[in-house]
Amino acid sequence: MVVINRAALLLVANVVAVVCRRHDATPYLDTTLSPAERATDLLGRMTWEEKVGQLGGVRRAFGTAGGKPTFNRTTYETTRTTQNGQIGYGPQLNWANDLLPLMNNLRAEHLNDSRLGIPYIIVADSVNGLWVSGGTLFPGTISMASSWNLPLYEQVAAAMRDENLAMGVHWVLSPEVDVIQDPRNGRNGEMYGEDSYLVGEFATRYIKTMQERDENGWVKVATTIKHFVFGGGSGGVNRASMFGGINHILNDLAPPYRKAIEEARPLSLMASYSSVDGVPLSINRHLLQDVLRGTLGFEGLIMSDANAIEYLFTESKVASSREDAAVKALAAGLEHELHPGGRGLFSDLRDPKYEAEPDVVSLVDESVRAFLEIKFATGMFERPLPSVESMKATLRNERHLELNRNITRESLVMLKNDGLLPLDRDEIGAGGGRGKIAVLGPYADIINAGNYAPADPLDRRYGNSIRLSFEKELGVDSIIYAQGTSTILPSYVGDGSADEQAIAEAVEAAKAAGLAVIVLGSGFGNFDQKFINNERTDTEGYAHADLGFPGRQQQLLDAVLDAGVPTVLVMNAGQVFVLDNSTMSRCRAIFHVWLAGEYTGDALVETLLGDINPSGKLTVTMPQHNGAFPVAYDLLPSDGVGGFGSALAYDWHWPQLTRKPPLAFGFGLSYTTFSMSDAEVSLRKRQNHKVVSVSVTLTNAGNIVGKEVVQLYYRPRYTTIEFPVMKLIRFAKVELTPGDSKRVALEVPVRELGYFVDGQWNIDHGEYSFWVGSSSREEDLTLLNVTIPSFG
C-alpha cells in the first residue's frame, strides 16, 4: 500500500516538477519570492520521508586511500536514502583537484534523483580556510586573532570564503566563538581568545564577510556560529559539563553571539556538547529557546554538534534509546543533525508512527522549513555547479597567498627580546662573523597548523617548516638542524631515556653554531586516522593536565640554556604554556607563533632577521602556574583578593605569583618603541545617544616602522552585580613610521557599557574608569575617570 502510493506520487510529482521548472509557475521555483516563501511552498509538497531526509546528511561522501579519494557506493546510498539534506567532502587529506569533479557528479546525480529537485548543500568546517587539501593554508583562529587586525582579517575571511565557493561549499561550520576560559582545553587554538569583546569583533566580521550577497542576491556562504554555549568545560575538557547561572552565560560567554546576531545574522548556530547546569545543550530548552531565541534574538537554524544527539543516550544517559534522544533533541529545538557517519538519530523519525504525532510533525516541519530557507538563500536551487577551471583559478591565487603572508607576519607574538633581535644578516652565514644558527626542537621541521587544518605536518606540499625557511633564506650551510628530542608525549608516558643522546647532539649543535632557535610546542596533525593515535597533546579530544611542554622538551631547552648558548625560544601550538622563571630569564628572546599555517617558517625567519617588525599581541594570558586559575585578565574583583593581612596574600595563594601574570592579554613587543601621551576622556552626544570618547597620542619613538594596538578597557566604579576588574571595549591597530605621531580616538556608546542582570540589560551611572594603553597590564595603561550621569 505504502509502496504503491509512494510510486504513484513520485511519478506525478516528477512530471509536476519538470513542468513547473519549465514554466516557473511553482512558487518554490520562483526566484522572485523570498527564501521563506519558497521554503513554505516546498515544504507543503514534501512527503514525511523527504522531510526527515532533510534533517541530516551525508557527512563524509568520500574516504581516502594513498592520498586519493575513495567512494563506497553502498555506504553512500544507504546514508543518502534516509539523510540527504547536506553533504560533506570527508577526509582533509584528499585534494581539491580530485574532489571537485567527483562531488559535482554526486550532486548532479542526486538532484536528478530527487523527486522535487531538492539539491544538497555542501557543508564544511572552515578554520584555516578550506577543509580539504589544495587551498591556501591560512593560520588557525588564535593566530589570526593575535594580529588584532580586523580589516586584514576581513580580507582573509573573503579569501577563505571564495576558496570555499570555488569548491561548491556554501555553508561553513564556523566561526567558533567559545571564549577561552580554561587554558587546559585542547581546542583553544580554534578560538579567538579569552576576551568576549575581541571574540565578537572577529567573529562578526567573519560572518558578515562569508554571508556577503553576490550579484544575484544570494548569500555566498552561510555560517554556523558555535558552540552555544561553551567556554569552561569542567577540567578544561571539551565535552565536559559546565556550570554557570544566567549572569555568567549572558555576560561572560554570550556577548559574541549577541553582537553577531545583531550585526551579522548568522544563518545557523551549533549547540555545544556541554551540559550546562546539568542539562545537555542538545536538550536544553531553556538556553536554546528562552535565552538564545528570546533574550539574544537568534532566528536562524539550530544544529547539533557531531554525534551530540547520540551522546544523549550513550554518554549523558538522559535518553533511554536513540529514538528517545532524537525526540527530546527535536523538542528542545534542535533542527538539524550533524552525524559524522552511519545512521543519524533524526533519521529514525522516518517511522510512520511519528507522522501521526502532531507535535513531532510540527517540529519537523519547522526544522525543514528553516533548513530549506538556507538552501534558497544561498541559491542552491539555481546556482550552476562550480567549474574546475574557476576552482583552479581561485585556490591559492596570488592575492590569497599574499594575504596569508600578511596576516601570518602580524600574528607572531614577541614576548621577550633583550636586544638580541633582530639578528644581523651579515653576521650569519658563509661570509659572516658569528657563523651559524642551530635550529632545534621537535617542532622545527614540521607544519603544525591545528587539527582543523588540512595539513600533513611532514608533507612539504603544505608549506616550509621553520627549518626549511631558515635554509632557504640563509643557505643550508648556515643552519644546523637537530630535533633534540622525539619524546613529545606528556612526561608520564615512557621514560624518555632514548632522548639523552638526541639532547646531547642538540647541545653540540647549539655550541657549534653559537646561536640557537629552539622550537617547542604541542599538537600535531589533523583528523586523519594516522594522527589520531599519535603523540597528540593538543587539539580536540586532548585536554592538558599539565601546561608545561609535553615530553622531554623542557629538558632539551634547559640543556641548551645550561650550555650558555644565546637562545630564541619559539612556541608553536594552539595552547599557552607555563614558562618557568629560568626559561623567562635565560632565553634571550621568546615568541609564540601559535598555529600559523603554511608561512609560519617564512614569517618567523623574516621577523628574526628584522625584515618584518612583529606586531602580534596575546589574546590569551600565559599562566604562571598550572594551578593559577582563573587565568584571564578580566577576572572578577573578588577573584583577586582575600587572604589575611599582607597585600601579597590571596585566598588563592602561591607566594611568588600574582593575579596579573606579566605575559598578559594584549601584551606583545615590537622592535620599535611606542609611547602614548595626552590621554583624554570626554562624554559626547552623537545623534540621539551619548558616547564616551577617549583619545590618545601614539608616537613611534624608535627608529623603524611598526604597528601598535591601542587598547581601551573600562569598568564602572560600583556595579549592581560583580563586573570584571577591567574589560576590553575598543581597540585599533595603527602603523607609524619612526618619529611619527597620531591622535587615536576611540568612541563607545554609553549603552554598550552595560551588562545583564538576571536577563535584563543594565547600565550603571556614576563614576567609570577607562584605561588606554598597549596591553592589559597596569604598567602599560593610563587611567582616566569619567562620570556618566543617569540617562533620560
Ligand SMILES: *[C@@H]1O[C@H](CO)[C@@H](O)[C@H](O)[C@H]1NC(C)=O
Ligand atoms: C562498502 O561499505 C560496505 C558497508 O557499508 C562494506 O560492507 C563494503 O565492504 C564496502 N566496500 C568496499 C569496496 O570497501
Ligand SMILES: *[C@@H]1O[C@H](CO)[C@@H](O)[C@H](O)[C@H]1NC(C)=O
Ligand atoms: C538523470 O536521470 C536520467 C533518467 O533516469 C538519466 O538518463 C541520466 O543519466 C541522469 N543524469 C545523471 C547526471 O545522473
Ligand SMILES: *[C@@H]1O[C@H](CO)[C@@H](O)[C@H](O)[C@H]1NC(C)=O
Ligand atoms: C600585504 O602587505 C603589504 C605591506 O603592507 C601591502 O603592500 C600589500 O598590499 C598587502 N597585500 C594584500 C593582498 O593586501
Ligand SMILES: *[C@@H]1O[C@H](CO)[C@@H](O)[C@H](O)[C@H]1NC(C)=O
Ligand atoms: C620568579 O621571578 C619573579 C620576578 O622575576 C620573582 O618575583 C619570583 O620570586 C620568582 N619566582 C620563583 C619561584 O623563583
Ligand SMILES: *[C@@H]1O[C@H](CO)[C@@H](O)[C@H](O)[C@H]1NC(C)=O
Ligand atoms: C580615578 O578614580 C579612582 C577611583 O576613585 C581613583 O583612585 C583615581 O585616583 C582616579 N584617577 C584619576 C586619574 O582621576
